[in-house]
Amino acid sequence: MSVSGTLQKAWDNAENELVKNNNPNGALEILRSVAWDSSENAVQRAKTLSLAANIYVVKADTEVASRKANLKRAYKNYSNALKLDPKSKETLRVRGKLTSVMDQEGISIGQSFQVMDNGSPTPLGLLVGLVAILLVLSSVKVLDDFMDESASESQATMQISYVPNGMTESDRTTANIVIDLYAAEAPNHVENFIDHSNSGNYDATVFHRIIDNFMIQGGDFERRDGSGGYAHNWYGYCDGEQSENSDSCAQQRWTVGDEADNGLTHEPGALSMAKTSAANTGGSQFFIVPEDSNPSHLDGVHTVFGKVSSGLSSVTEISEVQTQEGNDNPLYEVRLLSVSIS
Numbered sequence: 001m002s003v004s005g006t007l008q009k010a011w012d013n014a015e016n017e018l019v020k021n022n023n024p025n026g027a028l029e030i031l032r033s034v035a036w037d038s039s040e041n042a043v044q045r046a047k048t049l050s051l052a053a054n055i056y057v058v059k060a061d062t063e064v065a066s067r068k069a070n071l072k073r074a075y076k077n078y079s080n081a082l083k084l085d086p087k088s089k090e091t092l093r094v095r096g097k098l099t100s101v102m103d104q105e106g107i108s109i110g111q112s113f114q115v116m117d118n119g120s121p122t123p124l125g126l127l128v129g130l131v132a133i134l135l136v137l138s139s140v141k142v143l144d145d146f147m148d149e150s151a152s153e154s155q156a157t158m159q160i161s162y163v164p165n166g167m168t169e170s171d172r173t174t175a176n177i178v179i180d181l182y183a184a185e186a187p188n189h190v191e192n193f194i195d196h197s198n199s200g201n202y203d204a205t206v207f208h209r210i211i212d213n214f215m216i217q218g219g220d221f222e223r224r225d226g227s228g229g230y231a232h233n234w235y236g237y238c239d240g241e242q243s244e245n246s247d248s249c250a251q252q253r254w255t256v257g258d259e260a261d262n263g264l265t266h267e268p269g270a271l272s273m274a275k276t277s278a279a280n281t282g283g284s285q286f287f288i289v290p291e292d293s294n295p296s297h298l299d300g301v302h303t304v305f306g307k308v309s310s311g312l313s314s315v316t317e318i319s320e321v322q323t324q325e326g327n328d329n330p331l332y333e334v335r336l337l338s339v340s341i342s
Contacts, residue, residue: 003044004038004040006034006038007035007038007039007040007044010030010031010034010035010038011031011035011047011048011051013030013034014027014028014030014031014035014051014055015027015051017030018055018058024055024056024058024059024062025261025262025263027055028052028055029263031048031051031052031055032052035048035051036048042084042085043084043085045081045084046081046082046084046085046088046091047081047085049077049078049080049081049084050077050078050081050088050090050091050094052077053073053074053075053076053077053078053081053094053095054074054094056070056071056073056074056077057070057071057074057098060074063257064236064242065188065235065236065237065242065256065257065280066187066188066235066257066259068105068107069183069187069188069191070187071098071101071102071105071107072102072107073184073187074098075095075098075099075102078091078094078095078098079095082095154180154181154183154190154194154341154342155178155179155180155181155309155341155342156178156179156181156193156194156197156306156339156340156341157176157177157178157179157339157340157341157342158176158177158178158179158336158338158339159174159175159176159336159337159338159339160174160175160176160177160207160314160318160334160335160336160337161173161174161333161334161335161337162174162175162207162317162318162321162330162332162334162335163321163322163330163331163332164317164320164321165317165320165321165322166322168332169332172332174337175311175314175317175318176310176311176314177288177308177310177311177312177314177315178308178309178310178311179271179288179306179307179308179309180306180307180308180309181193181194181271181305181306182264182304182305182306182307185259185262185263185264185304185305186259186262186264186303186304186305187259188235188256188257188259189256189259189273189282189303189305190305190306191233192231192232192233192235192256192282192284193286193305193306194341195232195233196219196221196232196284196339197339197340197341198341199232201221201232201284202218202219202221202284202336202338202339203336203337203338203339204335204336204337205218205219205220205221205224205335205336206218206220206224206330206333206334206335206336207318207330207334207335207336208220208224208225208226208329208330209226209287209328209329210318210319210321210323210328210329210330210334211319211328212319212320213290213292213293213319214289214290214293214295214319215272215287215288215289215290215293215295215319216287216288216290216315216318216319216334217274217285217286217287218285218286218287218334218336219274219284219285219286219336220284220285221284222252222284226285229283229284229285230251230252230253230254230255230283230284231254231255231256231282231283231284232254232284233254234246234254235254235255235256235257236257237254237255237256237257237280237281238253238254238255239253239255239281240255240276240278240279240280240281241280242257242280254283255275255280255281255282255283256273256280256282256283256303257280258275258279258280258282258303259303259305260299260300260301260302260303260304261300262303262304264304264305264307265296265299265304266289266294266295266296266298266299266302266304267289267294267307268289268290268291268292268293268294268312269288269289269291269307269308269309269312269315270288270289270304270306270307270308271286271287271288271304271305271306271307271308272286272287272288272289272298272302272303272304272305273285273286273302273303273305274286274287274302275302282303288308288315289315290312290315290316290318290319291312291313291315291316292316292319293319318334321334
């Protein structure tokens with residue numbers, strides 16, 4: 001089956017971006033924005049997904065801190081490719097090889113059922129294949145980690161109590177802020193945030209730093225004043241320094257490696273990781289950008305890993321609360337009552 005010149009060029013450009021420019025994220029963007037839209041049938045879409053999976057394998061080998069997440073995403077893309085083109089022996093081969101690597105490293109595939117077994121579909125796999133065919137026929141795109149960069153796998157709902165500017169404690173109000181989390185762009189940061197949330201670490205903490213026309217910052221579950229907090233899981237960094245062994249680093253020193261070069265910017269509503277001026281020093285603290293702010297100087301430095309989808313006006317109102325004279329601490333506590341993940 002013939003391939004359009006636009007699609008072939010997109011595949012070639014993605015390969016050049018990966019091999020010649022050593023830019024896997026740029027290669028993924030080409031596949032996502034050009035190749036996918038230029039694919040005219042299931043086989044071409046399947047090849048685009050397989051190419052994306054290959055890139056995630058490369059990222060896993062070069063980005064040690066996020067190796068597990070990238071291998072999982074590679075597996076998902078190979079599997080989605082096989083749903084569209086189950087006869088592809090090459091995709092079956094490379095996915096089988098990847099499965100062996102993940103087994104050796106103790107990385108869970110994370111699937112609730114098996115679609116293929118040695119190249120043959122399982123009963124459930126047949127059902128999945130039928131659904132995939134129907135989706136293709138109706139021109140519905142495959143919604144997976146690679147293709148839909150704006151899709152959110154999870155949402156966080158923050159319940160925040162605060163006193164609006166010009167009012168007193170008796171006028172305290174509560175807002176619900178819903179945030180889409182972008183695991184595709186920042187897998188470790190999202191995982192870290194979700195695990196802190198599910199562990200209850202953020203419950204009953206405060207937004208200790210409020211700057212009008214800039215951001216609101218919280219997440220210090222350790223000291224509640226901005227001087228504490230650490231990563232929930234081990235991501236290969238101890239106080240920002242790469243380390244192979246977590247046993248030699250106390251948990252209070254665990255940090256998250258930067259994922260700031262992910263294409264997400266500090267636009268209004270952005271959820272981003274707070275850290276020191278040093279690289280790879282994110283822990284548990286985060287900040288949210290209000291409506292009247294666009295701190296682009298933070299792009300590529302701090303990792304954006306989510307965006308407010310509901311309640312941004314409340315974030316803006318919180319950013320305008322009265323602060324103590326001479327510092328950024330709110331006059332009346334801005335309390336993060338809870339964070340729930342859905």
